[in-house]
Amino acid sequence: MILVKFWIITKVDFPHTNIPMVRQWMENMGCERICMVNNKTREGISELMDYLQNDLPKLTLEQAKFKQSIGLNEWDPMPEGVEYPESIR
DSSP, X not given: OXXXXXXXXXXXXXXXXXHHHHHHHHHHTTOSEEEEOBTTTTBTHHHHHHHHHSXXXXXXXXXXXXXXXXXXXXXXXXXXXXXXXGGXX
């Protein structure tokens, strides 16, 4: 299972949007950062753009699977002394 580190909640201005419930679901699934976006008022757009412009480390699918196989999320740093197998470096 691949967990998402960053999640976007849209349409926060809708009257029936249950933001606390959705936020709790995302936190329960392991999301570390949740951005709430309102397209009408542009609330949250600058935070989202800042996040998307960050130079995030790139992983191959095989590298992400390897990290998960040792109990890590794909964004977690590798433990000291642990390296990717030669075939996926």
